[in-house]
Amino acid sequence: MEQHIHLLVSLAKTIEIPELIGDIKRDSSVWIKKQDSQFSDFYWQRGNGAFSVGQLEIDVVKNYIANQKAHHQAKDFKTEYIGLLQRYDLAFDERYVWD
Numbered sequence: 001m002e003q004h005i006h007l008l009v010s011l012a013k014t015i016e017i018p019e020l021i022g023d024i025k026r027d028s029s030v031w032i033k034k035q036d037s038q039f040s041d042f043y044w045q046r047g048n049g050a051f052s053v054g055q056l057e058i059d060v061v062k063n064y065i066a067n068q069k070a071h072h073q074a075k076d077f078k079t080e081y082i083g084l085l086q087r088y089d090l091a092f093d094e095r096y097v098w099d
Helices: 017-035 055-066 068-074 077-087
Strands: none
Touching: 055 068
């Protein structure tokens, strides 16, 4: 997707989500900027979202990721993300969700 990515990862107890996200953002930024000068201004947004899933939901998430292009034709990213925050009763202030 043009404006976001979905990842399904299994983390060891010793790896913290902010550390993983930081590594992914840093390494992918370096990589894409080396691909072509048209990407010299590429940057990731400051925030991120991380949700845990149970073992029984892994195949559902894999299927979702594999078909996200079709999924996002029916529901845009912002609508979906706010829906997830609301569904799981997570407090948020939308002024700070997007940058």
